[in-house]
Amino acid sequence: xxxDLVRAGILNKERLVLFSDAVVAxxxxxxxxxxxxxxxxxxAEVLRAFGEHWHEYLAFLISxxxxxxxWNVHHRLFAHVTALGGxxxxxxxxxxxSIIVTPFATRVLTxxxxxxxxxxxxxxxxxxxxxxxxxxxxxxxxxxxRPKGPDLAAAQDGYARSLAFVGCFVLSIPVxxxxxxxxxxxxxxxxxxxxxxxxxxxxxxV
Amino acid sequence: xxxDLVRAGILNKERLVLFSDAVVAxxxxxxxxxxxxxxxxxxAEVLRAFGEHWHEYLAFLISxxxxxxxWNVHHRLFAHVTALGGxxxxxxxxxxxSIIVTPFATRVLTxxxxxxxxxxxxxxxxxxxxxxxxxxxxxxxxxxxRPKGPDLAAAQDGYARSLAFVGCFVLSIPVxxxxxxxxxxxxxxxxxxxxxxxxxxxxxxV
Amino acid sequence: xxxDLVRAGILNKERLVLFSDAVVAxxxxxxxxxxxxxxxxxxAEVLRAFGEHWHEYLAFLISxxxxxxxWNVHHRLFAHVTALGGxxxxxxxxxxxSIIVTPFATRVLTxxxxxxxxxxxxxxxxxxxxxxxxxxxxxxxxxxxRPKGPDLAAAQDGYARSLAFVGCFVLSIPVxxxxxxxxxxxxxxxxxxxxxxxxxxxxxxV
Amino acid sequence: xxxDLVRAGILNKERLVLFSDAVVAxxxxxxxxxxxxxxxxxxAEVLRAFGEHWHEYLAFLISxxxxxxxWNVHHRLFAHVTALGGxxxxxxxxxxxSIIVTPFATRVLTxxxxxxxxxxxxxxxxxxxxxxxxxxxxxxxxxxxRPKGPDLAAAQDGYARSLAFVGCFVLSIPVxxxxxxxxxxxxxxxxxxxxxxxxxxxxxxV
Numbered sequence: 001x002x003x004d005l006v007r008a009g010i011l012n013k014e015r016l017v018l019f020s021d022a023v024v025a026x027x028x029x030x031x032x033x034x035x036x037x038x039x040x041x042x043x044a045e046v047l048r049a050f051g052e053h054w055h056e057y058l059a060f061l062i063s064x065x066x067x068x069x070x071w072n073v074h075h076r077l078f079a080h081v082t083a084l085g086g087x088x089x090x091x092x093x094x095x096x097x098s099i100i101v102t103p104f105a106t107r108v109l110t111x112x113x114x115x116x117x118x119x120x121x122x123x124x125x126x127x128x129x130x131x132x133x134x135x136x137x138x139x140x141x142x143x144x145x146r147p148k149g150p151d152l153a154a155a156q157d158g159y160a161r162s163l164a165f166v167g168c169f170v171l172s173i174p175v176x177x178x179x180x181x182x183x184x185x186x187x188x189x190x191x192x193x194x195x196x197x198x199x200x201x202x203x204x205x206v
Numbered sequence: 207x208x209x210d211l212v213r214a215g216i217l218n219k220e221r222l223v224l225f226s227d228a229v230v231a232x233x234x235x236x237x238x239x240x241x242x243x244x245x246x247x248x249x250a251e252v253l254r255a256f257g258e259h260w261h262e263y264l265a266f267l268i269s270x271x272x273x274x275x276x277w278n279v280h281h282r283l284f285a286h287v288t289a290l291g292g293x294x295x296x297x298x299x300x301x302x303x304s305i306i307v308t309p310f311a312t313r314v315l316t317x318x319x320x321x322x323x324x325x326x327x328x329x330x331x332x333x334x335x336x337x338x339x340x341x342x343x344x345x346x347x348x349x350x351x352r353p354k355g356p357d358l359a360a361a362q363d364g365y366a367r368s369l370a371f372v373g374c375f376v377l378s379i380p381v382x383x384x385x386x387x388x389x390x391x392x393x394x395x396x397x398x399x400x401x402x403x404x405x406x407x408x409x410x411x412v
Numbered sequence: 413x414x415x416d417l418v419r420a421g422i423l424n425k426e427r428l429v430l431f432s433d434a435v436v437a438x439x440x441x442x443x444x445x446x447x448x449x450x451x452x453x454x455x456a457e458v459l460r461a462f463g464e465h466w467h468e469y470l471a472f473l474i475s476x477x478x479x480x481x482x483w484n485v486h487h488r489l490f491a492h493v494t495a496l497g498g499x500x501x502x503x504x505x506x507x508x509x510s511i512i513v514t515p516f517a518t519r520v521l522t523x524x525x526x527x528x529x530x531x532x533x534x535x536x537x538x539x540x541x542x543x544x545x546x547x548x549x550x551x552x553x554x555x556x557x558r559p560k561g562p563d564l565a566a567a568q569d570g571y572a573r574s575l576a577f578v579g580c581f582v583l584s585i586p587v588x589x590x591x592x593x594x595x596x597x598x599x600x601x602x603x604x605x606x607x608x609x610x611x612x613x614x615x616x617x618v
Numbered sequence: 619x620x621x622d623l624v625r626a627g628i629l630n631k632e633r634l635v636l637f638s639d640a641v642v643a644x645x646x647x648x649x650x651x652x653x654x655x656x657x658x659x660x661x662a663e664v665l666r667a668f669g670e671h672w673h674e675y676l677a678f679l680i681s682x683x684x685x686x687x688x689w690n691v692h693h694r695l696f697a698h699v700t701a702l703g704g705x706x707x708x709x710x711x712x713x714x715x716s717i718i719v720t721p722f723a724t725r726v727l728t729x730x731x732x733x734x735x736x737x738x739x740x741x742x743x744x745x746x747x748x749x750x751x752x753x754x755x756x757x758x759x760x761x762x763x764r765p766k767g768p769d770l771a772a773a774q775d776g777y778a779r780s781l782a783f784v785g786c787f788v789l790s791i792p793v794x795x796x797x798x799x800x801x802x803x804x805x806x807x808x809x810x811x812x813x814x815x816x817x818x819x820x821x822x823x824v
Contacts, residue, residue, distance in 0.1 A: 012285055018224065018636065019277070022231035022434075025640035028714075030239060032722045033648060041731040050735075064718070068711055071637070079630055093274055096234075100270070104238045113247040117256075218491055224430065225483070228437035228640075236445060299480055302440075306476070310444045319453040323462075424697055430636065431689070434643035442651060505686055508646075512682070516650045525659040529668075 012084050016092060020074065023096050028067045030103050031060055056110045062186065063106040066126060069165065070099060073133050076158040080146045086139040095132035098125050119176045123169045130166035137162065160200050164193035218290050222298060226280065229302050234273045236309045237266055262316045268392065269312040272332060275371065275395075276305060279339050282364040286352045292345040301338035304331050325382045325389075329375045336372035343368065366406050370399040424496050428504060432486065435508050440479045442515050443472055468522045474598065475518040478538060481577065482511060485545050488570040492558045498551040507544035510537050531588045531595075535581045542578035549574065572612045576605040630702050634710060638692065641714050646685045648721050649678055674728045680804065681724040684744060687783065688717060691751050694776040698764045704757040713750035716743050737794045741787045748784035755780065778818050782811040 036056055038049030050057075074095070081088075105122040112118075137159050140146050172185035242262055244255030256263075280301070287294075311328040343365050346352050378391035448468055450461030462469075486507070493500075517534040549571050552558050584597035654674055656667030668675075692713070699706075723740040755777050758764050790803035 012281070015223065015227065015281060017633065019227045019231055021633065021637045022228050022640050023235055025637055026232055026235040026644055029641055029644040029648065029718050030235065032718045033239075033651075035722045037722070037725045037729045039730040043732050043735040046730070046732045046735040064715060072707075075630070075633060089278075097270060100235050100238045104241045104243070107243045111243045112245040112252070114249050114252045117249040117252040218487070221429065221433065221487060225433045225437055228434050229441055232438055232441040236441065239445075295484075303476060306441050306444045310447045310449070313449045317449045318451040318458070320455050320458045323455040323458040424693070427635065427639065427693060431639045431643055434640050435647055438644055438647040442647065445651075501690075509682060512647050512650045516653045516655070519655045523655045524657040524664070526661050526664045529661040529664040 013078065013081055016084060016089065017078050020092060020096060021071075024067060024071050024074075024099055027099050027103055028064060028071075031063050031067070031106060034103075034107060035060055059106050059110045063102055067099060067102060069161075070095075070129055070133070073158050073161055073165075077133065077136060077140070081140055082146065085143040088136055088139045088143075091132045091135040091139065095129055095136070098129035098132065101125050102129075115180055116176050119182060120173050123172050123176070126169045127166055127173075130162055130169065133162045134159070134166065156200060156204070157197055160196045161193050164189060164196045167196075168192055219284065219287055222290060222295065223284050226298060226302060227277075230273060230277050230280075230305055233305050233309055234270060234277075237269050237273070237312060240309075240313060241266055265312050265316045269308055273305060273308060275367075276301075276335055276339070279364050279367055279371075283339065283342060283346070287346055288352065291349040294342055294345045294349075297338045297341040297345065301335055301342070304335035304338065307331050308335075321386050322382050326379050329379050329382070332375045333372055333379075336368055336375065339368045340365070340372065362406060362410070363403055366402045367399050370395060370402045373402075374398055425490065425493055428496060428501065429490050432504060432508060433483075436479060436483050436486075436511055439511050439515055440476060440483075443475050443479070443518060446515075446519060447472055471518050471522045475514055479511060479514060481573075482507075482541055482545070485570050485573055485577075489545065489548060489552070493552055494558065497555040500548055500551045500555075503544045503547040503551065507541055507548070510541035510544065513537050514541075527592050528588050532585050535585050535588070538581045539578055539585075542574055542581065545574045546571070546578065568612060568616070569609055572608045573605050576601060576608045579608075580604055631696065631699055634702060634707065635696050638710060638714060639689075642685060642689050642692075642717055645717050645721055646682060646689075649681050649685070649724060652721075652725060653678055677724050677728045681720055685717060685720060687779075688713075688747055688751070691776050691779055691783075695751065695754060695758070699758055700764065703761040706754055706757045706761075709750045709753040709757065713747055713754070716747035716750065719743050720747075733798050734794050737800060738791050741791050741794070744787045745784055745791075748780055748787065751780045752777070752784065774818060774822070775815055778814045779811050782807060782814045785814075786810055 036049075036053045038046050038053065040046040040049050102125060105118075105125045108118045109122050110118075168185050168189040172182045175185055176182035242255075242259045244252050244259065246252035246255050308331060311324075311331045314324045315328050317324065374391050374395040378388045381391055382388035448461075448465045450458050450465065452458035452461050514537060517530075517537045520530045521534050523530065580597050580601040584594045587597055588594035654667075654671045656664050656671065658664040658667050720743060723736075723743045726736045727740050729736065786803050786807045790800045793803055794800035
């Protein structure tokens with residue numbers, strides 16, 4: 001019977017993962033749906049139109065990278081999970097909520113002149129998503145939903161990655177009240193992610 | 207041969223579930239597609255624009271919760287189903303129809319000043335969806351598409367959840383002819399759901 | 413090695429089916445995306461707006477039924493297919509093409525006053541889709557991609573269903589040059605489908 | 619343990635493939651979403667509206683064929699891959715990026731009078747996608763992610779196909795600075811693809 005329950009658990013987990021993947025796939029594809037199409041009778045005009053909308057194209061690239069990072073961490077997170085349990089489903093739903101809101105937040109980010117409110121809104125959506133990933137990792141650890149083994153390092157890498165992700169977005173919020181260069185906090189994320197992982201590994205090996 | 211048929215049944219069931227999941231994933235992600243983007247040259251203007259559209263954002267949150275609840279019940283419903291049969295496919299199709307119509311009903315809900323007609327339309331779509339879930343549960347029980355076992359309690363929980371869901375939406379319809387506070391019937395759903403489940407469990411244990 | 417190839421074949425078939433399902437799920441969900449939202453300051457105005465757009469809502473219902481029928485036949489078609497082969501992939505691609513075009517054809521159908529050209533365009537898209545289903549069934553039979561057995565009757569039912577489908581849409585084209593009542597040819601489809609299946613079964617039992 | 623890792627690898631590969639399929643399915647279905655609907659009070663007007671938008675319809679057909687070709691090559695590529703490794707995930711992500719951008723590039727292609735800039739933009743997106751497919755094939759070969767066997771020929775066919783694909787789009791870029799007939803480079807792709815495969819097979823058999 002235990003075996004049956006485990007099998008049932010795996011099936012449920014797979015359905016949850018496939019459903020989540022479908023939502024993420026739609027959200028990431030919809031990002032490109034409302035990109036402004038550069039128009040112009042001549043090539044110079046088209047190039048100028050491209051240039052005028054650089055803000056929208058940059059926001060698209062940022063959101064593509066952000067959602068891809070989310071999916072990557074989620075992928076590593078669930079790779080060895082063998083059953084659902086605890087509040088895993090709840091945090092996953094809240095995570096999906098923030099993924100679904102991300103294309104909207106992207107449009108808010110580039111809608112008009114105002115900077116701080118759209119920027120903070122976008123950052124808060126990402127902080128929510130990142131916290132959900134951290135909470136899911138805690139549930140998995142706490143309820144023993146993943147067999148211990150050689151993948152522990154991979155799991156810890158995922159944790160470090162999420163921490164760096166959340167940290168950069170949290171930090172960018174107060175900075176956004178001072179300057180538009182708050183975007184740099186977002187750009188630093190890959191660097192911070194690598195540093196955090198190196199520190200964790202060194203500490204683990206000590 | 208029986209084994210073959212069962213295996214074929216499982217495959218079919220999986221394809222039905224995956225197809226349903228894809229439809230639900232698209233419907234829930236499309237909810238955010240037409241959210242009004244708050245515009246403004248200053249932060250104060252953006253905040254005011256956010257405030258002016260609170261009705262749309264609230265409707266988005268409601269529909270997100272509604273579709274997530276549907277998916278959750280559907281997930282539990284099919285977790286241990288081993289074959290398709292009876293009119294399961296038909297009710298599932300009708301259920302998908304109401305899911306597909308939900309983003310449209312959400313836009314109807316917030317389109318303009320009028321209250322009763324949009325509200326009743328939205329409620330009727332959800333009553334349709336909820337009834338389909340109840341009918342699917344009846345088909346599964348009647349045709350023995352789920353092996354009896356430890357999951358019976360989970361299945362009954364799903365049934366109670368659907369009953370509470372349908373009950374709240376049905377109740378809200380007459381109330382909507384009297385007052386805009388009919389939304390409270392919808393907000394009460396989680397409470398009603400818990401009460402109904404407690405009552406059922408007590409009765410089961412007596 | 414044969415076993416390996418078969419396994420590879422099953423995997424490929426599954427990926428083709430899942431990809432097709434995703435396309436169909438998106439197409440059927442997008443149908444509702446551009447439904448006109450009835451607006452009005454009073455309930456009477458909203459009801460009138462609903463009434464004014466009855467053509468669009470009817471076209472939505474037709475296309476929902478059409479795509480659901482396609483998916484149903486496709487589902488039965490591939491239920492027992494064990495490998496891909498012949499031109500199955502090509503016809504499936506062409507079938508997906510007509511599914512993808514169906515939401516567009518639906519909008520064409522209700523765009524304006526003109527009747528014959530939009531109606532014939534829509535019918536041609538469905539004839540194309542139906543013929544692809546028939547061609548897929550021929551490839552499956554010809555290349556022995558489905559083990560013979562108790563499902564032969566189900567397969568023949570699918571074939572009869574597709575024939576009725578194509579027949580009704582083909583017939584509606586000349587009728588559309590005479591009268592707007594050509595829609596009746598489409599409405600007769602469920603009846604024709606049942607008659608064709610009864611005739612085939614009687615012939616099979618003789 | 620090795621077996622466990624392989625199993626884990628297969629699961630991950632499947633999730634990557636399913637996620638990619640979902641993205642491709644959405645992108646190919648969205649192509650039809652923004653097709654201009656021909657309007658007109660009379661049949662003649664509708665036909666004329668169809669004719670006026672031939673450029674958009676042609677671009678839709680081209681992009682449908684392009685994305686279908688991508689999916690086809692991707693399908694063959696991953697059919698016998700047993701594990702993820704190297705930079706396979708990275709190139710796959712970049713490939714998905716170019717797929718997601720393709721519907722946008724299609725709209726750019728037909729937005730206005732200008733020819734060279736939109737044409738080169740579209741071609742560059744496809745060159746990016748094609749190069750990602752080539753790089754994925756190199757990673758698979760280099761890291762031995764596919765067992766050697768009878769499928770080598772199929773894999774090499776995929777490689778030749780991608781080479782022809784990239785070659786035609788690269789060639790079309792300088793031609794586009796001279797003449798609008800650069801589209802012919804794209805139309806020649808199926809021919810070039812067959813020639814390249816024949817040459818490779820002859821060389822292999824020598």
